[in-house]
Amino acid sequence: MFLEVRDLDKFYGNEQILKQISFTVSQGEMLVILGPSGCGKSTLLSCLNGFEKISNGRIVLEEQEITEQLPEERDITTVFQSYSLFPHLNVMENLLYGLKFQKLTRAEKQTKGRDMLKLLRLTGYEKAQIQSLSGGQQQRVALGRSLIVEPKLLLLDEPLSNLDEKLRVDLRKEIRLIQKELQMTMIFVTHDQAEAFAIAERILLLDQGVIQQWGTGPEIYNTPSGAFPLEFIGESNSLDEENYVRPEEVTIVPDETGSGVIIDSLFQGATYEYQVQLVDGQILKVTRLNQGAPLEIGSKVAVSFVPKHINFEKGESLK
Numbered sequence: 001m002f003l004e005v006r007d008l009d010k011f012y013g014n015e016q017i018l019k020q021i022s023f024t025v026s027q028g029e030m031l032v033i034l035g036p037s038g039c040g041k042s043t044l045l046s047c048l049n050g051f052e053k054i055s056n057g058r059i060v061l062e063e064q065e066i067t068e069q070l071p072e073e074r075d076i077t078t079v080f081q082s083y084s085l086f087p088h089l090n091v092m093e094n095l096l097y098g099l100k101f102q103k104l105t106r107a108e109k110q111t112k113g114r115d116m117l118k119l120l121r122l123t124g125y126e127k128a129q130i131q132s133l134s135g136g137q138q139q140r141v142a143l144g145r146s147l148i149v150e151p152k153l154l155l156l157d158e159p160l161s162n163l164d165e166k167l168r169v170d171l172r173k174e175i176r177l178i179q180k181e182l183q184m185t186m187i188f189v190t191h192d193q194a195e196a197f198a199i200a201e202r203i204l205l206l207d208q209g210v211i212q213q214w215g216t217g218p219e220i221y222n223t224p225s226g227a228f229p230l231e232f233i234g235e236s237n238s239l240d241e242e243n244y245v246r247p248e249e250v251t252i253v254p255d256e257t258g259s260g261v262i263i264d265s266l267f268q269g270a271t272y273e274y275q276v277q278l279v280d281g282q283i284l285k286v287t288r289l290n291q292g293a294p295l296e297i298g299s300k301v302a303v304s305f306v307p308k309h310i311n312f313e314k315g316e317s318l319k
Helices: 041-049 091-101 106-119 135-147 165-182 193-199 217-222 227-232
Strands: 003-012 015-025 030-034 056-061 076-079 153-157 185-190 202-207 210-215 243-245 251-254 260-267 271-278 283-289 300-304
Touching (some): 003 041, 030 041, 106 165, 135 153, 165 193, 193 217, 210 217, 210 227, 271 300
Parallel strands (some): 030 202
Antiparallel strands (some): 260 271, 271 283
């Protein structure tokens, strides 16, 4: 296995931030660490790159234990949310900064720089000042500065959170394409579910320093392993303590003899979100494609769905 983390604990004083974290990453894989703010995502990255010393456990990279190695010995680079570019250096100088410690000729460095600019679609920006670039271009330079040193592992700590939504969508596509082209092993941290589903081969879902679930996006969405994965990922209707149904899995059809009544409607572009009250008083959230005329508030509908069952850990239940 390319990267192996076993039984990792992290304490700050008496407070335990990470609890028995164990996972593996294959070479060339994109793993996304997903979770709410304060769940330990960034701390976990800091343990992997050596900026934080772990309290217990092991970290093995390409069959070499790196648990006690200093950050500069680990062959791991990190792209941060803040970009951390040098404003007094131009684009090419920023890209080549990480190569100054490598035994390369000036011509070799320039060649690597030009190749990286081409990969990042920044050819022609060699002498541009950082301040003149857009946020997306700056983030691409930050990514290139980490990639140019050819690390074994690249960590990305919420790298797109400072960008507007359209730019985030465009740039995450670019990151995924670059990752596939280079066959680079990456770990990407985010709190954004859509972002995680868009780029991950597997997702490690973290909450309160504990791995709640680990698998592909469809596995986590379609077969949540507990209360937190179900409630954090997407939306759901709680039917009772052990059964639920997703809003898009509820079918409603206009029917004057139906068992449901539309009590609210929300237009969301591609979809409508309805609140449907059943005869027993229960209210279901229903997502329906925006096709044809919307259903009117007060209209009666026939409601059908297949409940899903989940086996919760001891002490857990749907809220």
